[in-house]
Amino acid sequence: MTLLRMSSLALSRSRFALSPLAETLASMMVLAAPYADPWLAPWHARHRGAFLAALDADPFAKGLVRLLGSTKWMPAHVVLPPAGGMRTVLDDELAHVATMPDAQVRAELEESVAHSWEQHALDQWLSGRNWAARTADLFRSTWTAHVAPDWPRRRALLERDVTYRAGLLAAYGWPRALEQMSRRSAWVGTDAVRFSDRPSPDRFVGEDGMQFIPIAAISAGTWLCEAPPASYALVYPARGSAATDPRPEPGQALARLIGTGRAAILHELRRPATTSELAAQLGLSLGTVGGHLTVLRDADLVTGTRIGRRVVYHRTTTGDLLAGRHQDP
Structure with missing residues (x-):
């Protein structure tokens, strides 16, 4: 050793x-x-x-x-x-x-x-x-x-x-x-x-x-x-x-339920991330990501934790259940 x-x-x-x-x-x-x-x-x-x-x-x-x-x-x-x-x-x-x-x-x-x-x-x-x-x-x-x-x-x-x-x-x-x-x-x-x-x-x-x-x-x-x-x-x-190549798309059923953009963010938050990290990963503007996060947070699907100057978002238990339940095989 x-x-x-x-x-x-x-x-x-x-x-x-x-x-x-x-x-x-x-x-x-x-x-x-x-x-x-x-x-x-x-x-x-x-x-x-x-x-x-x-x-x-x-x-x-x-x-x-x-x-x-x-x-x-x-x-x-x-x-x-x-x-x-x-x-x-x-x-x-x-x-x-x-x-x-x-x-x-x-x-x-x-x-x-x-x-x-x-x-x-x-x-x-x-x-x-x-x-x-x-x-x-x-x-x-x-x-x-x-x-x-x-x-x-x-x-x-x-x-x-x-x-x-x-x-x-x-x-x-x-x-x-x-x-x-x-x-x-x-x-x-x-x-x-x-x-x-x-x-x-x-x-x-x-x-x-x-x-x-x-x-x-x-x-x-x-x-x-x-x-x-x-x-x-x-x-x-x-x-x-593994994500060095294009990520899998979120389930179609989840996208129909909450919208494509919010489904993509919920899918990405299987690993915690900041707003800017989500924007870079998904190719969206900070404003768009922020708006989607507000809706997801209000629905108790994601929550944020402040670490220094950053706010790191992650899925709640409800968010995990919803994301897992609506993933297409």
């Missing part, structure tokens, strides 16, 4: 963040696999052919992606903790990726090969120079072609996950906020997070605290981002990560 230990100060400064770099890494691993989970199949089918064609044209990129998808040790230069919090942008992350010297990149890749469950002929594709910069180019091209068009929708999903966990944090503390974050992570004692079942020396988080980063492209799996001397971030699958 491997633990991330935190002082009370580090714990108080821990926070959530977004990472386009982590989202791109997860997307590459999904596209490299022959099959995807059913809810990712449409996106996988649309993008995989072009992604594989780009890899076939670049032996370095092909070898790196294959290694990333078959190792328990992610190379440090592709799993850096983000510096921009919830406003992190890919350009800033890639600027850091590109700075690692070749000797360090090779050492990290050799460690990844040692922890891989497949055989890798590293010297066959690790040729030339400037491997960190070439890695950054691969991530940038993958982001541009396959992730960026879907980023607004994914970002809305990720922000909803953060909103949900921030509410748990405010009400119950970090142990509850981390609950079910991944299959292996859990709160241990009063000052530590377990992030792996494998034996390894404990890590000690610096006074700036650690970051928790949701991703939408995978529904299972997690990894640790680390930067010296004591900066850490834990990447985990967002709740509802």
